[in-house]
């Protein structure tokens with residue numbers, strides 16, 4: 001099912017597309033939920049396509065090159081975890097994953113699944129739109145940064161090298177593969193070493209959220225960064241937030 005609003009006619013799906021002409025892929029097997037999401041997102045002026053199972057979702061992502069993906073975790077065939085792996089292996093695209101429970105979100109981030117944001121069912125459509133908008137803003141911002149500052153010097157601290165121009169990270173000479181969200185979170189923390197950044201500030205700067213209802217998202221992504229880069233780099237300041245601790249040497 002494809003719904004193309006008039007605003008999107010004449011071209012979309014480009015990486016640098018503005019929000020009005022963005023393409024959003026929805027992978028959801030529950031017909032009523034899929035239709036409701038598609039209608040609500042189309043009303044924002046985005047081009048929306050729905051896939052009803054995991055394999056169709058992977059195919060649609062390859063064909064459409066969407067600007068963002070809304071992905072249910074429980075799907076017939078291959079599940080949302082495998083869909084995320086396959087989509088991200090092809091090309092990085094921001095993914096908002098729909099989960100059944102809060103602890104499922106923790107579990108998925110712990111596994112390093114690679115979605116950028118998580119939302120637990122049931123959710124409000126208003127919240128969904130806000131989250132997708134935030135994802136698309138971040139894509140635009142990342143593109144603008146990439147164009148504007150191609151020679152941004154790498155951040156080098158101890159054995160950690162963060163190449164902002166190439167968006168690549170190495171620790172002790174080994175490349176560490178981060179999702180776009182994990183990368184932005186790391187850059188934010190490492191840009192102010194030994195400084196405590198509150199969850200609210202991280203949410204505002206990295207996720208572009210105005211409210212602090214998603215603190216679990218921050219904690220989950222910090223866990224993922226620690227697992228990939230080493231637990232020593234990020235210090236928890238209980239009840240406040242997180243600080244980057246430059247490694248010795």
Ligand code: CA
Nearest residue numbers: 029072074075
């Ligand atoms: Ca489902």
